[in-house]
Amino acid sequence: MTDRVSWRLPLLAITIALAGLVPQPARAEAEPGIQTADQTAAPQPPQSPANVTAIDRPDDAGDGIIVKWTLSKDDLKEVAEGKTRKVVRYEILRKEAAEEKFTLAGEATFQKDAFVDPDCDRTKSYLYQVVAIEHADSKSVAVQSTEAITPILQYWDTRRTWFLVILVLICGAVILFIQLAKSGVSLKVRKIAGLEAVEEAVGRATEMGRSCLFIPGILDINDMQTVAGITVLSRVAGLAAEYDAMLEVPTSRSLVMTTARETVQAAFLGAGRPDAYNEDNIYYLTDEQFGYVAGVTGTMVRDKPAACFYMGAFFAESLILAETGNSIGAIQIAGTAMPSQLPFFVAACDYTLIGEEFFAASAYLSGEPHQLASLKGQDVGKVIGGVLIVVGCLVASAAGLLGGDDNLAHSIVSFLTDNVLGDKGFLP
Amino acid sequence: MKRTVPLAIAAVTGFVLIVSYFIPYTQSWGEEAMIWFDILAAVAFVLGGGNLLKTHLQKISNRRAGWGFSIVTISAFLITLYIGFSKMGVNPAEKFPEFSWSGDYLTESGGFGWIYHHIYLPLAATMFSLLAFYIASAAFRAFRAKNTEALILLGTAFIVLFGRTHAGIYVSQPVVDWLTAISGAEAGSLAGLRLDRITSTITSIFVLAGNRAITIGIALGIVSLSLKVLLGVDRSYLGSEE
Numbered sequence: 001m002t003d004r005v006s007w008r009l010p011l012l013a014i015t016i017a018l019a020g021l022v023p024q025p026a027r028a029e030a031e032p033g034i035q036t037a038d039q040t041a042a043p044q045p046p047q048s049p050a051n052v053t054a055i056d057r058p059d060d061a062g063d064g065i066i067v068k069w070t071l072s073k074d075d076l077k078e079v080a081e082g083k084t085r086k087v088v089r090y091e092i093l094r095k096e097a098a099e100e101k102f103t104l105a106g107e108a109t110f111q112k113d114a115f116v117d118p119d120c121d122r123t124k125s126y127l128y129q130v131v132a133i134e135h136a137d138s139k140s141v142a143v144q145s146t147e148a149i150t151p152i153l154q155y156w157d158t159r160r161t162w163f164l165v166i167l168v169l170i171c172g173a174v175i176l177f178i179q180l181a182k183s184g185v186s187l188k189v190r191k192i193a194g195l196e197a198v199e200e201a202v203g204r205a206t207e208m209g210r211s212c213l214f215i216p217g218i219l220d221i222n223d224m225q226t227v228a229g230i231t232v233l234s235r236v237a238g239l240a241a242e243y244d245a246m247l248e249v250p251t252s253r254s255l256v257m258t259t260a261r262e263t264v265q266a267a268f269l270g271a272g273r274p275d276a277y278n279e280d281n282i283y284y285l286t287d288e289q290f291g292y293v294a295g296v297t298g299t300m301v302r303d304k305p306a307a308c309f310y311m312g313a314f315f316a317e318s319l320i321l322a323e324t325g326n327s328i329g330a331i332q333i334a335g336t337a338m339p340s341q342l343p344f345f346v347a348a349c350d351y352t353l354i355g356e357e358f359f360a361a362s363a364y365l366s367g368e369p370h371q372l373a374s375l376k377g378q379d380v381g382k383v384i385g386g387v388l389i390v391v392g393c394l395v396a397s398a399a400g401l402l403g404g405d406d407n408l409a410h411s412i413v414s415f416l417t418d419n420v421l422g423d424k425g426f427l428p
Numbered sequence: 429m430k431r432t433v434p435l436a437i438a439a440v441t442g443f444v445l446i447v448s449y450f451i452p453y454t455q456s457w458g459e460e461a462m463i464w465f466d467i468l469a470a471v472a473f474v475l476g477g478g479n480l481l482k483t484h485l486q487k488i489s490n491r492r493a494g495w496g497f498s499i500v501t502i503s504a505f506l507i508t509l510y511i512g513f514s515k516m517g518v519n520p521a522e523k524f525p526e527f528s529w530s531g532d533y534l535t536e537s538g539g540f541g542w543i544y545h546h547i548y549l550p551l552a553a554t555m556f557s558l559l560a561f562y563i564a565s566a567a568f569r570a571f572r573a574k575n576t577e578a579l580i581l582l583g584t585a586f587i588v589l590f591g592r593t594h595a596g597i598y599v600s601q602p603v604v605d606w607l608t609a610i611s612g613a614e615a616g617s618l619a620g621l622r623l624d625r626i627t628s629t630i631t632s633i634f635v636l637a638g639n640r641a642i643t644i645g646i647a648l649g650i651v652s653l654s655l656k657v658l659l660g661v662d663r664s665y666l667g668s669e670e
Contacts, residue, residue, distance in 0.1 A: 061452040156450065164450055175659075231665050266666075294551075319563060320558055347566040348569075355649060358649065359653045360649065362664060374656055
């Protein structure tokens with residue numbers, strides 16, 4: 001026994017010594033020509049996606065195709081820490097049915113199983129291939145859609161049908177009430193304090209011998225708030241002409257300046273005071289938001305206007321303007337449809353036209369029955385909105401009490417939120 | 429004629445935009461109408477620039493109050509215009525290295541970019557920072573407890589302001605714990621009384637409801653005014669016929 005151990009020990013020592021001389025895998029990597037078992041096996045490309053289909057994109061002008069596929073089996077939702085993704089992206093290749101070669105139409109990231117090709121021609125048919133990509137040298141086999149697809153032109157965007165229904169109801173109501181007013185039916189409109197004060201403000205400026213400052217917001221004439229502001233300017237200018245008060249209108253857009261000039265000139269003409277109109281009082285400052293603020297507040301501090309009107313779209317400058325106006329003791333009337341700026345105007349101005357009141361200002365100040373009638377049409381819209389809210393609340397409460405998602409109440413809620421109010425209705 | 433042509437343009441463009449929203453085939457028409465507006469607005473900038481020069485030159489000429497600022501304005505305007513058009517200091521583009529002006533005029537290395545980053549932005553930031561002081565002065569005036577409504581406003585503002593800070597949680601948590609202890613309620617059942625939770629309730633329920641009501645009113649107002657403009661019922665923005 002002892003003898004057998006004695007000759008095996010030196011043999012073990014020699015084996016260990018020789019093992020130390022054998023090249024280690026790490027060293028083998030550094031030495032060309034020597035490969036480990038891992039390296040001899042070629043890296044496997046990711047598995048292909050499956051079930052590639054192409055369908056026409058609905059509700060479009062025949063220029064879109066949706067390509068769908070089943071994710072590659074190597075496209076995992078979560079990857080273990082320290083590991084890299086086997087599928088990083090998918091390449092979507094396209095060819096016209098008559099063509100030979102596929103070309104790249106677009107890419108989708110991992111875990112995406114659809115792609116919209118937005119650049120199609122409705123007179124051509126297309127075939128698609130989808131390839132799973134790990135990196136440039138590791139791509140799956142391309143999988144092709146089974147049949148060619150031709151995009152179809154839709155003549156109607158069905159997602160917006162409910163929006164149109166509600167729009168037609170409201171517009172119909174507005175037109176109906178305008179026609180009623182024209183036929184002599186008298187309609188009652190509640191008093192709006194902010195608009196009642198316009199005359200008082202212009203009168204006060206006249207008495208004090210100081211100017212009126214009208215600021216039509218900082219957006220261009222393609223914004224509806226600016227248009228609403230200009231229509232109010234028309235009435236304010238008419239009053240200024242009547243009272244012989246000076247009206248100053250600094251603008252931040254060239255087109256607003258030219259529109260304001262036309263409007264004020266017409267108002268002075270309408271008031272029988274064309275001679276009092278001075279186009280230099282309506283001037284352009286700058287398109288830049290805070291440059292405009294600096295210019296307007298400078299005018300306020302230097303000229304100390306007695307009345308300041310802020311009618312249009314405002315952003316962060318609203319409070320700077322209104323507080324400066326407040327500090328010089330001007331009577332201030334603001335109107336905007338920017339909900340985030342309304343609290344600032346309410347805090348700093350004497351009167352604030354909130355949202356719809358601002359859009360009603362022109363009709364209200366004109367005093368013309370057919371214009372006032374349009375406000376009644378808006379009320380119909382409010383009734384529709386109110387009914388939808390009440391029905392929605394009741395049905396949603398009932399759905400909550402009944403539980404589950406297969407009852408009638410739940411179906412009604414889903415229909416209302418998905419079709420009337422959701423992405424097929426007001427929020428397409 | 430002077431009002432009819434603009435009215436016709438407004439009506440046609442407006443109806444094209446409406447139609448393009450519902451009929452996919454006409455979507456590009458609406459996009460083109462908006463491109464036309466952009467072109468028009470860009471050209472109209474010449475009017476604005478000309479008016480700026482005229483206004484300030486008149487002010488200097490008449491030595492009206494603050495005419496010195498007009499010199500600064502005109503100088504800044506002309507210098508910026510010259511540097512912008514001449515692309516002063518712009519690095520040439522890779523494609524055309526032989527042309528010194530071929531690079532993008534907005535790069536920071538260029539004179540125009542330098543003016544934007546080192547003069548315009550600090551000045552704009554200065555004006556914007558004034559807002560902090562104005563918020564304080566407006567809040568002071570708005571939150572004076574003159575009547576019941578103002579008192580409710582003050583209380584709500586206090587809760588929301590305090591509830592948005594860490595101090596709000598630290599101060600209200602012991603009060604909630606104390607209330608839980610004396611009422612014998614289950615632990616955590618009164619957590620809704622913490623200031624941050626009350627703030628969240630106020631903003632996500634009361635404020636949101638009010639905001640939506642205003643938004644619905646605004647949407648209806650826009651529909652009504654748009655319709656009046658498109659149908660020519662309200663022409664006050666078009667000037668006079670004469």
